[in-house]
Amino acid sequence: MFDKAAAWAPQMLSTLRIVTALIFLEHGTQKLLGFPAGGRAAEAFTLSWFSGVIELICGLALVVGFQSRLAAFVASGTMAFAYWIAHAPQNFFPVNNSGDAAILYCFVFLYLVFAGPGPWSVDAAMREKEAPRRA
Template sequence: MRFLNEWQPRVLSLLRIVSALIFLLHGTQKLLGIPPKSFEVAAFSLSWFAGVIELVCGALILVGFMTRPAAFLASGSMAFAYWIGHAPRGLFPTVNGGDAAILYCFIFLYIVFAGPGPWSLDAKRNPKA
């Protein structure tokens, strides 16, 4: 157990990095077409704003800079996405396609409270935070 406890902060950093990278990819796909997409996102639509949040917050969370506010915004945007975009299509997340939105929402909410972990710019700027 001691080994697991010693690695807990580093694994928090890994959770943050991997979650943010995948979240960021949703933004790059919506706004930049990377990776290529089969849909268009109209400027200033809800999907466009979601893409901006995914791109900006995803990048901030990935490097661990202003992590808590970025994770708070990302978590809220995923809660909004679930209730506006997925829940109306059915009760169960596995049926309405909202399982990823729920996971992102709660992972980012956890990061708001847990912080970025030691492998972050926030930790480098303020080691006691």
């Protein structure tokens, strides 16, 4: 049963990238655009604003799978920075400092740096388009 499931691993990699990026993107739209409602928009040129810009740009790039490894690297570093600056000083335990999402984002994006975007991506489409020219 699990051997057949393994055949879907590349598509699930793309699904992981897309879903994670959509949620990450939502953090950026909330900080920069005030949407969805619930959080307040960040003031321009603050740490929160810069993280919103990164979340928006990298989130969009990762949703479509364009320059995925670079976007994932920047997003991973941003989440590591966010954890150590905003969450870790509050409490040692991530469940108590509300940093568990930042840790998960950091490591999912770090995984994507090495695993790539999967087959459902602009990057994969560009590779396929270039492949016949190289031959």
